[in-house]
Amino acid sequence: MRKRIMVIDDNLTSLTQVKAILSKEHDVLPVTSGSQALKLLHKFVPDIILLDILMPEMDGFETLIALRQAGAVCDVFILTGAEDTDGLREKCMDAGAKGYLRKPLTAPMLLAVASGKDFGTPLSFESEYMM
C-alpha cells in the first residue's frame, strides 16, 4: 500500500537518499526543519515520519514533541548517526518514537520501515556499511 512519508532532516543529501529510494512506492515529502514540518503537517498528512535527531534550531526531540502536540499520531522513526547524541535518541524513544535507523541509510532498512510491518518491538536498524 502506498504510504505518505514525511522525512525531516536538515541535510539535503540525506533527504534525497530517502526520497530517491522510497518515492517509487510511496509519496515522500522531504522537509529541512522541524518548523517546516509543523507548517506542512496538515497539508501533507503523513502515515510515517522519519526524523533526524541532530538539527540546528529545533532538534529531533523538540520536533517530535511539537509534532505530537500539533496532532501527529503516526509512527515516527528516528534517524541517527553512529554516535548517540546527548541521549537524544533515548529521549525520543521514551517520547514514543517507534524505532531508530542508524545512518548511513540503506535501501533495505528504509523499505522495511516503509512497509509498515508490525515488528512487535521497537526497531533498531544498524547499517552494514558503517565507515
Place this chain on the structure above:
Amino acid sequence: MCKMNRSGLLASARIEGLDIHKGLELYEGSVPVYLEVLRAFFIQGPRQIATMRDALELWDLPRYGIEAHALKSAARGLGAISLGALAAQQEAAGKGGNEEAVRQDAGRLLSDYQALLEALDASGLAREAIDPPDDTPVEPEALHKQIAFAAERAESYDLSALEETLRELLRHPLEPSLSRELRAVLDMSAQCLYEETQEALRALLADHF
C-alpha cells in the same frame, strides 16, 4: 546529457576521495538513485560551506559541530569515506569544544569538501538528469496543460508527479527562457522550497499563457 551516458560516465569516473562502488552499494547498485544523491550533495555544498565558514568566523563551535555532523552523514552516504571521517572528527571537536582540533583541521575539512564539489562538477555527474531529448515540439495548448498539471501537483505536494512532468517537458524543444524557468523550479523542489516552487509555477502560468 542522457541517462545512458551518465551511467557510462559513472562507470568510468575516477574521483579522488569518492569510492563510487561503496556509494552504489548503499542503494543496491541503483545508478539513478546514486546520481540523484550526488546531485543533492552538489547543490547543497556551497550553502553548507558558507554556513560552516560563518560558524567558524563567529567561533560558534556547537553550530560548526552540527554542520560537520550533517556533512559526515552526507559524505558517508556517497562513499566519500575520508571526508566523512574528517567530518566526524570535526563534529566531535566542535561539540566537545576542542578548539585546538578545530583550528588544526577545519581548513582541511573545508578545502577537501570544496575539492570534491569541484571534481563532481568537472565530471558532469552532478548535472540534472533529463532523459534523452525528444525533438517533437510541444503544442502550446499541451504545454499549458502540462504546466498547469505540474502546478496542481505542486499544490498537493505530489513531488514525484511534479518532477516527472517537468523532466518530461524538458526533453522537448522549449523557449530558452521557459526551459531555464522549469529547471529553476526543479531545483527549488529539490531544495524543499515548496512555497517558492508553487509561486514560481503560478507566475510561469500567468506570464507564458
